[in-house]
Amino acid sequence: MAEPGQEQQGAAQPAAGQPQELTEHEAAIYDRQLRVWGVETQKRLSAARVLIAGCTGLAAEVAKNIVLAGVGSVTLADDTPCSACPPSNFLVPAGAAANSTVAEACVLTLREMNPFVQVSALPGPLSAALTPEALCRHDLLLLCGQPASSVAAADAACRQAGVAFYAGACRGIYGWAFADLQEHHYVVEKKEEQADGSASKSAEEHSERFASWGEALGCSLQGVSLKRLSKLYLLLRAAARFEQQHERFPAAADAEQLAAAWAAEAGAAGIDAAALPAEALSAYASDGDDMPAINAIVGGVLANELIKAVGRKGAPINNFFLFSLLEGAGAVERMPPPANLDSIALVFASLAAGSNMGKAPIRLKEVVYTLSPFEQSVMSGLWKDLPHKAAHHAANLRDAVLFCVLPIVGISYYCADFKEKEKQHHRY
Amino acid sequence: MGGVEPLATAWPYGATSSELKKRVEEARVLAVGAGGIGCELLKTLALSGFKHIEVIDMDTIETSNLNRQFLFRKRHVGHSKALVAAEAVRAMRPGIEVKAYQGNVKERQYDVDFFRRFDCVLNGLDNLEARRHVNRLCLAAGVPLVESGTAGYLGQVSVHIKGRTECFECQPKPAPKTFPVCTLRNTPDKPIHCVVWAKEMLFPLLFGAPEASDLNDGAAAEKEGEDSSAAGTADDPSFYKRQDGESSRQYAERVFRQQYGAKIEELRGMEDLWRNRPAPQPLDLDSLLQQAQGQANGSSASGGSSTASGGSACKALGLADAHAVWTVPQNAALFLQAAQQFLDDRPDEIGAAQFDKDDTLAVEFVTAAANLRAACYGIPMQSLFDTKGMAGNIIHAIATTNAIVSGLIVLEALKLLAGAPEACQTSFLHQQVSGSKRLVSRMAAPEPSPACMVCGTASVQLALNTNTWTLQQLVDKVLKGRLALIAPSITCGNFTYEEGEGLEEDEVEFYRGLLSRPLSQLPGGGLAHGSMLEVGDQEQHFKAQLIISHREDWDEEQHPEGFELSGSLPAAQAAPPAAAAPAAEAVAAGEPAAGVRGGSSAAAAPAAPAGKVALQETDDGIVLLSSDEEGDATEAAVPAAAAGKGKRKAPEATEAEDGEAKKARVEAAADDVVDLLDDD
Known part of the structure; x- marks a missing residue:
């Protein structure tokens, strides 16, 4: 197990700076994913430094995914002893030393999973990850399994440090992920197939603004279609109200208070409280455990987003991914709406x-x-295929000349000629 | 297992109940495949509390698996996937009973009785043939099947319960993509044509069994077409034997001059071919080598350096960047170097070598050979990396998609155990959200199709030329190749044909004698237009009716294999024509098809005319493609991807709440079914 000093070092000097060329061995291991996101993203990925706070089952999924993908460095923060490890964290082996922390146990497994990635544990409690010193050494923070009060604090800290922020948690039949990349610039690659079978790539630059956690859960719902809105979003608003107040997740005994929080939230937002069934609320309160299947889903989506964010390629989710068994589907919501x-x-x-x-x-x-003319290129077809259009017009013109102009000109010429001849005839 | 009692607390709230937990602990599940999806699935199953898991996989671990099959480590390369994965899961959660089988699920020992032991079967397979086989066995055993597939960012999970939801084969699966031989041999116009030519024709000719190469097989003589026979390319195989005293270098140069010089010249002579397309230009080896030498600046490009190998000819030549497209002289040098190295370093394999996407030298040779051919025909050349993808039919794969899909599979398994089959759904994982705001969308599991030849009663129409087709071809190309039978049997009036175990010696001998006969001259009057065959496979408990229709004129471009298979509804039932028509179309051999290309699919333009045809072939030669309805090859034909373009609404529109469900189902049927694959 790494000493604290070493860990500091590990976090302090990950493969920062210029993205390095891939070695032959890396190319062999990463072959299949290079075919998905290309060499450029892979290089960026290998320069990225990710901090994960809270080693839940969801965090284990994300950590596994980004370590396999070949992110530059991963630092884990969670001083829970292994004896109290959440059962869904599969990175902690069954026989892990009881006196080591969950983060330390995960580090060992992750290092073995991909030796190219620098994995280390941040000593101290989870809150150590939210200090400016820890944040400034990383490009991205992922906070897992924390109540809304902690998420709000972490988001604020990341905004101050200019670090990309992700959060996620899975509880019972629910799982969600939240992104706050502040101002994010990225490219969208378009591949166009030529007639001869070759492909040409063009990259479009985009930028997107993200709302803070507070804005995202406190925004007005006026004009938002409740029918199309994920119920989990409403639930998160109610839960945030409760968790902000108590600084913890609700327990089974808090079901009533959570219901009251929802009633207050619904009243404040001016929506019908029946939009969220009572069972949905009590399920959130009573099921403290996570479902590994939902961890896998939300963890996969989160890892994809992390890779997109550090690779600066592809449109990121802005700003919620909400998976619930109520809907059996995973929705993306942007809150507040544009x-x-x-x-x-x-x-x-x-x-x-x-x-x-x-x-x-x-x-x-x-x-x-x-x-909005900015949303679409209205006359993109105008200059397209110009030679063909010109030829087409010329052909039309020819027909027009042939059938319209020529007869008139011919007749008038004939008449003029006839007149002239008559004149001449009379003259002599 | 239709008789599972619903939970006291109904789904979804019962998902975390102790009652379900107990059922999960007692349940026996079979995971088919321990690859990309399999590893994730085993992990998710173990964490979800499953205690009796069995896993079957025939493959061994490779380096390129390590980026996503996280139960494997570098030291495991070469070991059995099933065994290593089972060991890793046991280490992760001791107390779980994981039984591993290293074997092919199509083997006899995994029969109906084997499947019957399970509460549900979870598929993480990488090829269509095995999927269909498992589907049939699950139907026969009455065990629900959860099917899955991934490609790049896209994923799909569906549930198949006998009599309740459609079976895996209710939706027609697109036919494998094949290329007309004459296009490959004489008139390639896409990079893939050159790659397939180099891999399937030239490579076996030089290093493999010569009879395996189509370059000089009887196919050319058989097709008395304009192009193919005229091409006269039936090479004398003896040409490709190394002569006495000929060095490997001389041999490689001789082959080069023949393939890119003499034969191109010969083809140029056939003016009919070049009326509508530019004629190919032969390559002059000597001038190319001079240029190559100039470029390489006196480095080892001149040959004679085959000792500098380390297995890679590129290294010997200093061609480091696998993503760059090399020049023609570089490719020429690489062609000679790779051929030379192959002959010198691996003499034992000559005559029996087979192309393998993980064989560096073979990939290098194919890249060079394909690029040189592309240069002759004015087709854009490809990088080594891209050629490897095309030649190996590599499916794009990432860990995240597999993880998400494993979660979706386990959710369906939980629903089955919770006695809530009505909640079962088909789930789609998209790359990008569209109007419906769903990244993971759902569709209620469709009802079984009465028109299905596997779980329903429909018959299949088979059009072919009964005078030229032999029984052997019927068995290999149609029954085994397309209907995925393993030990087919045929009955038609007095005529029977059988394969498989349990036959007497003399029976086997008798049936073998029939194989070479044309269909019209088989005993019992022969098979002719209108003959109705009962075909089946006893082990799969599969039976279907095949109606022959005789057709003589075949367009090689459209149907390179010379037959057409179409699922036919009884006329009265042909209710949703939208569903039936593409069904017929999709099965037609040679339909322009588009593969699932993860990385670029969402970004692809909706209609890329004459777009690239992406092959998605797996290791055992099955190509899975989604063919596009409009018949033009676009990049992404997966509803998942297409939905993003607003072209196909099926998964979205089917949020199952509205009455649109029905309409959407028809749409979904009209659309190609998604055929996503797990990678290995």
Whole structure:
């Protein structure tokens, strides 16, 4: 097991700086994934430094995925003794020394999994990971299995340190992930197939703003279609209210208080409290354990997002991934909804209210996208295939000349000629 | 196991109940495959509390597995996947009973009785043939099957319960992609044509068993077509024997001059071929070598350096970047170097070598050979990395997708154990969210199709030329190749044909004698237009009716294999025509098809005219592709990917709440079924 001093070092000097070329051995091991995301992303990945706080089953999934993928360094923070390890953390072997911490036990397994990755444990409690000194040595923090109060604090710390922030937790039949990359620039690669079978690549640059945890859970829900909104998002708002207050997850005994928190949340947001079934709330309170299957799903999605974020390639999830067995599906929600939609919806709501129509605000998504010339290239076809168009017009012109102009010109010429001849005839 | 009692607390809230926990502990599950999905699945099963797990896999561990099959370490390379994975899971959670079988699930010992012991079967397979086999056995044993597949970022999980949901084969599976021989041999126009030519034709000709090469087999003579016979390319195999005293270098140069010089010249002479396409240009070896020498700046490109090997000809030549596209002279030098090294360093294999995507030298040779051919025909050349992908039919694979899919599989298994089959669903993992905001979307598991030839009663129409087709071809190409039978039997009136164990010596001898006969001249009057065959496989408990229709004129471009198989509904039932038509189409051999190409699928333009055809072939020669409805080859034909483009709404539209479910099902049927593969 690494000494604390070593660990500091390990975290302090991961493969920072310029991305290195891949060695032959790395190329052999990473062959299949290089075919998915390319050499460039792989190089960026191998320069990235990731900090994971909270070694839950979900954290184990993410750590496994990014270590296999070949991230530069991974640092784990969690001083829970192995004897109290969550059973879903498969990185801690059954025979792990009882006096070592969960983080230390995970490090050993992860190192073996991919020797190219520097894996170390951050000494001290989980909160040590949230200090500016720890954050500034990393590019990204992932906080796992913590109540909303801790998530809010960690997000604030990351915003201050300019570090990308991810959080996630799985409880009972629910699992969620949250992303706050602040301002994120990335490219989207487009591959176009040529007629001769070769491919040409073009990269488009994009940027995206992310909301903080507080904004994401405290935003107005006006104009948001509740039918299309994941129930888990509503549940998270209620839970956040409870957890912010008590600084812990609700337990089975807190079911009533959680219900009360939901009632308050629903009232404040102006939505019907029946939007969230009572069983859904009590399931969140009573099932403290995670389901390994949901860990695998949310952990896979989170790892994909981490790789996208450090590779700066591909559109990231902004900003929730919500998986629940209520829906049997995993939804992506952006909260608060994009500003323009929000404000226009508000305008319409006030208009509707002003004209006393009393109708629900019209969902404007489609309208906005059709109106905005920035959203679509309206006349992209104008210059396309120009020679062909010119030829086409010329062909049309020829027909026009042949059948319209020529007869008229011919007749008038004939008439003029006839007149002239007649004149000449009369003259002589 | 239709008779599982529902839990006291219904799904989904019962998912964490102690009642379900107990059932999980007692359940016996079979994981088929211990590869990409398999490793993740075993882990998730163990963590979820399963105590009786059996796993079967025939493969051994390879270096390129280590980036995602996390139960394996470098020291395990070469060991059995099933055994190592089982050991790793036992170490992870002692007290779990994991039984490993290193073997092929298609072997006889894994019969219906074997399958019957399980509460459910979970598939993490990498080829269509094995999937169909497991599907049939599960149907016969009445055991529910959870099927899965991944490719790049895309994944899919479906549940197949006999009599309740559709079986794996209710949706027609796209036919394997094949290329017309004459295109490969005479008129390639895509990089893949050159790669397949180099791998399937040239490589066996030089290093493998010459009869394995199509370059000079009887196929050319058999097809009395314009191109192929005219091409006259039936090489004299003796040409490719090394002559006495000929050095490997001289031999390689002789082959080079023949393939890229003389034969291209010969092809140029056939003016019919080049009326609508540019004629190929022969390559001059001497000038290329001079250029190569100039480029290599006096390094070892001149040959005679085969000792500098280490197995790689690229290394000897200093071609380091596998992602770069090398110049023609470089490829020429590599061609000679690789051929030379192969002949000098591995003399034992000559005459029996087979292409293997993990054989560095073989990949290098194929890259060079394919690129040189591409250069002749003015086709863009490819990097070693890309050629390896094409020649090895490598499926893109990452750990995350496999992990997500393993979670989805276990959720379905839990539903089955919870007695909630009505909650079972088909899940799709998308690369990008679309309008429905779902990254993981669901569709209620469709009902069985009465038109299915496996679990239903439908018959299959087979069109072929009964005068030229032999029984052997029927058995190999159609019954084994397409219907995935292992020991087929045929009955038609007085005529019977059987294979497999339990036959008398003389019976075997008798049936073997029939194999070479044309179908129309078989005993019992022969098979002709309208003959109805009962085909079956006793071990798979499979039976289907095959109706022959005789057809003589075959367009080689459209149906390179010379037959067409279509699932036919009884006329009265042909209710959803949308579902039936593509069904027929998709099975037609040679349908332009698009593979699942993970990395770029979502970004791909919706319609890439004459796009690249991506082969997704697995190690045992099955190609799984999703063929596109419109018939033009686009990159991503997976609903999962296509949904992102708003082209296919099936998974989305089927959130199963609305009454749209039915419509969506038809759509889903009209769409190709997703055939995602696990990698190995």
